[in-house]
Amino acid sequence: xxxxxxxxxxxxxxxxxxxxxxxxxxxxxxxxxxxxxxxxxxxxxxxxxxxxxxxxxxxxxxxxxxxxxxxxxxxxxxxxxxxxxxxxxxxxxxxxxxxxxxxxxxxxxxxxxxxxxxxxxxxxxxxxxxxxxxxxxxxxxxxxxxxxxxxxxxxxxxxxxxxxxxxxxxxxxxxxxxxxxxxxxxxxxxxxxxxxxxxxxxxxxxxxxxxxxxxxxxxxxxxxxxxxxxxxxxxxxxxxxxxxxxxxxxxxxxxxxxxxxxxxxxxxxxxxxxxxxxxxxxxxxxxxxxxxxxxxxxxxxxxxxxxxxxxxxxxxxxxxxxxxxxxxxxxxxxxxxxxxxxxxxxxxxxxxxxxxxxxxxxxxxxxxxxxxxxxxxxxxxxxxxxxxxxxxxxxxxxxxxxx
Numbered sequence: 237x238x239x240x241x242x243x244x245x246x247x248x249x250x251x252x253x254x255x256x257x258x259x260x261x262x263x264x265x266x267x268x269x270x271x272x273x274x275x276x277x278x279x280x281x282x283x284x285x286x287x288x289x290x291x292x293x294x295x296x297x298x299x300x301x302x303x304x305x306x307x308x309x310x311x312x313x314x315x316x317x318x319x320x321x322x323x324x325x326x327x328x329x330x331x332x333x334x335x336x337x338x339x340x341x342x343x344x345x346x347x348x349x350x351x352x353x354x355x356x357x358x359x360x361x362x363x364x365x366x367x368x369x370x371x372x373x374x375x376x377x378x379x380x381x382x383x384x385x386x387x388x389x390x391x392x393x394x395x396x397x398x399x400x401x402x403x404x405x406x407x408x409x410x411x412x413x414x415x416x417x418x419x420x421x422x423x424x425x426x427x428x429x430x431x432x433x434x435x436x437x438x439x440x441x442x443x444x445x446x447x448x449x450x451x452x453x454x455x456x457x458x459x460x461x462x463x464x465x466x467x468x469x470x471x472x473x474x475x476x477x478x479x480x481x482x483x484x485x486x487x488x489x490x491x492x493x494x495x496x497x498x499x500x501x502x503x504x505x506x507x508x509x510x511x512x513x514x515x516x517x518x519x520x521x522x523x524x525x526x527x528x529x530x531x532x533x534x535x536x537x538x539x540x541x542x543x544x545x546x547x548x549x550x551x552x553x554x555x556x557x558x559x560x561x562x563x564x565x566x567x568x569x570x571x572x573x574x575x576x577x578x579x580x581x582x583x584x585x586x587x588x589x590x591x592x593x594x595x596x597x598x599x600x601x602x603x604x605x606x607x608x609x610x611x612x613x614x615x616x617x618x619x620x621x622x623x624x625x626x627x628x629x630x631x632x633x634x635x636x637x638x639x
Contacts, residue, residue: 241628244575244613245585247339247495247528248283248600250276251294254592255532255559257302257315258552262592271320273328279593280329283336286601287615289626290337292370292475292495292587295322297343297379315553323355330363337623339368339475345375345408346383349418353462357423360467365622368473371416371491375408396480405482414453416474416490421449423471425461427637447636469624470631477530479560481510488514492629493526495587497561504529504581524629528585529578530561531571534592535599539566549591561589568603576613 253260253267260267269275276293283291299317301310322340330338338359342352352369360367377388391401430445449460475493478484487494488511496511498504508527515525534549536542542565550556557563564571575586590596608614620626 240615240619243615244579244608245289245526245528245627246287246605246608246614247290247292247585247587248288248597249292249294249530249587249589250279250283250593250597251589252300252316252319252593254596255589256534256546256549256553256557256591258549259592260316261552262549262595264595265592266594267316270316271318273325276320276325277329277332279597280333280336280338282594282597282601284333286605287618288336288601288605289585290339290368290473290623292339293322293325293341295319295341295343295372297346297374297382298376323352323359326367327359327362330359330366333363333366335366335618335621335626337366337368337473337626338363339370339473341370341372343374343379344371344412344415345373346379346385349415349456350422350458350460350462353419353422354464356419356472357462357464357467360469360472361464365468365624367467367469368475368492368623369419370475370477370495371412372477373408373412375404402482405480409482409486411455412476413486413490414451414455417453418449418451418456418458419474420471421451421635422458422460422462423467424634424636425449426464426466427634428466428470431465445637466634469622470634471624473623473627473629478511484510485514487511487527488516488525489518489520491525492627493528493585495528495530496583497530498578498583499562501577501581504578504583508582524627526584526627527582528587529583530587530589531574532559532561532563532589532591533571533596533600534563534565535568535571535596535603536565537567539570542566546591557591559589563591568599568607571604572607572611572613575608576611579613 253265326338326340356369375388380386380388395401425447427445430442432439446461451458474491476491477495478487479497496507534542534546536545546565609616
């Protein structure tokens, strides 16, 4: 059963103790458990109790840093540093949940699509059709130095709008588009009925239903097939963060979900138009590509109380918190007002980044969700058994299967 097309989709982005750097110092935080499976299981089951459609799990190759463009990050010891592997966390949590979608982050600039394809296919099998992947680029020398296979020239002052910055982004996102194409071909390299498992005849697979993908491009030459049978969803869901025109084009040409960063309601129409134009150019007009708006949320009973919460966090961190996404401070009802406006402006969903975990996650599941339900904007039960079903996406045909 497919989900109602007009309702708001809701995602939550899980990051450490929360997206604010001082979150780990809050009374309800659990800093001693950040590297335990129970911590992540508790967060995801809380999100599922609130009927959230999907969670994304943040990841990176380098340590977290407040210096986005430096070669070696920062030397701070008062912020959370270190993380678990997002795909492995998702695989651990999957058997403890039944409905919620799981999208771990994969840094595609420095990993091989063959490895990520089988990891996400495995997650889809483990979760019985609730897996996806959040593809992330990292064209920085500090990331490249960990792998030792390539180098990146620095962009002066981190100016991505400069000619050097634009060239860097073009290459990184073109590479990401090829990466996604390889993922999708590998997921299709086994037909759905390739496994026979007939003990009587001794045939386990039909070798004619395993296919070489023969992908040749600027960054990858991958013969295939995968070693993992086709995922239950056929194609797990692919998402990407898009905060400017070049990544907007990646969303339109390659992904199922784009996480975008409007500062105000007036920003939404131009962003969506860029994505739809890229969709049309890629011949994907008939496909559903969801556009989710990202928001960091600091929730309280009133806007002044939420401002006070944020001010206290900033004081503990010793600096004003900045984000690529808009920072919302207010009540659940005020947030519902904003989300209704964003939905009317053209977004199909939102991805909320809780400033503090578990506080702001519980405010989302226990206050925001009931408010959205009262307004008829959000579902009151899970409407499908797979993530594609929750998102209203059909199960795609296998491109290599013959009629």
